[in-house]
Every structure is written in C-alpha cells, then in structure tokens.
Amino acid sequence: EIVLTQSPATLSLSPGERATLSCRASQSISTYLAWYQQKPGQAPRLLIYDASNRATGIPARFSGSGSGTDFTLTISSLEPEDFALYYCQQRLQWPLTFGGGTRVEIK
Amino acid sequence: EVQLVESGGGLVRPGESLRLSCAASGFSFSRCEMTWVRQAPGKGLEWVSAIGGGGDWKNYADSVKGRFTISRDNSKNTLYLQMNSLRAEDTAQYYCAARGLYYQYYMDVWGKGITVTVSS
Numbered sequence: 001e002i003v004l005t006q007s008p009a010t011l012s013l014s015p016g017e018r019a020t021l022s023c024r025a026s027q028s029i030s031t032y033l034a035w036y037q038q039k040p041g042q043a044p045r046l047l048i049y050d051a052s053n054r055a056t057g058i059p060a061r062f063s064g065s066g067s068g069t070d071f072t073l074t075i076s077s078l079e080p081e082d083f084a085l086y087y088c089q090q091r092l093q094w095p096l097t098f099g100g101g102t103r104v105e106i107k
Numbered sequence: 108e109v110q111l112v113e114s115g116g117g118l119v120r121p122g123e124s125l126r127l128s129c130a131a132s133g134f135s136f137s138r139c140e141m142t143w144v145r146q147a148p149g150k151g152l153e154w155v156s157a158i159g160g161g162g163d164w165k166n167y168a169d170s171v172k173g174r175f176t177i178s179r180d181n182s183k184n185t186l187y188l189q190m191n192s193l194r195a196e197d198t199a200q201y202y203c204a205a206r207g208l209y210y211q212y213y214m215d216v217w218g219k220g221i222t223v224t225v226s227s
Contacts, residue, residue: 034213036152043202043217044144044152049210056209087152091212094166096142096154 002026002090004099012107019075021102023088028068032092035064035073038085038101047086048073078104109133111203111218118224123193129186129203129218137161137181140206142214143188145199145223153199156188157206171197193225 003026013019023033031051036044046055048064051071061076075082083106088099115127129141143155156177157166165177176189186203201221204214 032212036214038152043219044214045217046210046213046215049213049215053210055215089152089154089214094157095168096157098152098154101151 001095002029002093002097004088004090004097006086006088006099006102008102009100010103010105012105013078014107015078015080017078019073019078019082019104021073021075021086021104023066023071023073023099025069025071025090029090029092031067032090033064033066033071034089034091035062036087036089037082038087044087075104109205109208109216111205111216113201113203113218113221116201116221116223118226119193120227121194121225123225124189124191125193125223127188127190127201127203127221127223129188131184131186131205134205134208134216136179136184139208141177141179141186142204142206143177143186144202144204144214144217145197146202146220147196147199150199155201158186190223193223195225197223198225199223 005024007022033051035048038044052064063074065072086102110132112130142157158177174192178187203218205216206214209215
C-alpha cells in the first residue's frame with residue numbers, strides 16, 4: 001500500500017498570505033496525484049489532478065507541483081474561503097490512498 | 108445537473124447489516140467507474156471500494172474485504188454498498204464518488220454523504 005504523508009498537520013496563516021502544503025509518497029507515483037479541499041459538513045472537492053492540473057472552476061491561486069514522491073499544493077494568496085482541510089490522494093495503484101490531511105486555519 | 112445522492116444510512120448494532128444506495132443523474136452512469144469513500148468522525152478520508160462501469164471489476168480496502176459488497180444497477184443509475192457484519196469502526200460518513208467523469212481515474216464528482224453509525 002502506498003502511504004501518503006502530509007505536512008504540516010495544521011497551517012496557521014492570515015488572509016493574503018501564501019500557503020505551501022506538502023505530500024510525500026512512500027514510493028514513486030509519477031504524477032498520479034490529486035488534491036482535494038474539504039470544508040466542514042461538505043464533501044471533498046477535486047482541486048488538482050495529475051499533480052499540477054487545475055480542475056474546472058478552480059481559481060488560479062491554487063497550483064500543484066511535484067513528481068515521484070514529493071508534491072506541493074500552493075495557494076498563492078489565501079482568501080477567506082480557502083481556510084479548510086486539504087487532502088492528497090494517489091491513483092497509481094489499489095488500494096487508493098489519501099494523506100492524513102492538512103488543516104489551513106486562520107491565524 | 109450532475110448529481111449523486113446517497114441514502115440508506117442509519118444506526119445499527121454491531122454485527123448487523125445495512126445497504127447504502129447512491130442515485131446518479133445528469134451523466135452517463137454506465138460509462139463511469141464509481142467509488143465509495145468514508146470518513147470516520149473527526150478523521151481523514153478512507154477509500155472503501157470501487158467498481159467498473161459495467162460492474163466487470165471490483166476492488167475493496169482490506170478493512171472491508173469479505174464484509175462489504177459493491178454493486179451497481181445501470182438500468183437504475185444506482186450504485187450500492189452492502190455492508191455486513193458491521194463493526195463500531197465502520198461508523199463514518201459514507202460518500203459515493205464518480206471516478207473519471209471529467210478527469211480520468213480521479214474522483215471528480217461527489218455526493219453529499221450519508222451517516223452510518225454502528226453502536227450497541
């Protein structure tokens with residue numbers, strides 16, 4: 001099973017600041033990685049697929065990068081609606097696995 | 108409008124069974140792989156099971172293998188999860204998600220989820 005480790009667990013930032021979230025895979029997954037955003041009481045929403053491609057409707061302030069085992073989600077300037085939980089997920093092999101999540105909270 | 112709506116959740120005792128349904132609309136259901144993902148209270152996301160568009164293949168997480176069965180009825184645009192021998196650790200919000208509707212191999216459309224509570 002591919003283990004995804006996200007860091008930090010919590011990121012405390014102010015609106016307008018840059019957020020950098022990390023996801024590390026236990027083995028190479030090429031670019032077969034997605035990022036999801038989840039707000040309280042809501043289902044996850046796909047933000048980024050194939051490591052660096054934004055899903056339709058996702059603002060340009062969200063960007064993804066990385067390949068192999070190290071991946072990054074960057075939010076260039078935090079908007080109030082961006083404070084949420086973020087998960088990475090690999091689709092290289094079964095079982096599909098998620099990282100433990102990073103909470104982006106208001107400082 | 109593309110939509111997934113889960114139903115069938117509730118409170119059951121350990122060892123009992125429950126069947127979840129997920130009604131799909133607004134897209135060609137039979138062409139889409141479908142998955143179940145769960146989230147225990149206060150915890151992260153856990154993939155549970157997936158099924159091919161024609162029901163020709165199925166995959167399960169080790170934590171549910173042998174107890175849960177995924178199926179679909181493409182004539183009814185509905186996905187199912189039969190859950191047997193339920194345990195307290197199966198308590199979670201269960202989401203159905205379409206995999207690859209817009210982005211191949213990714214869970215790109217999600218239902219709002221349904222709550223399953225296993226408690227004596």
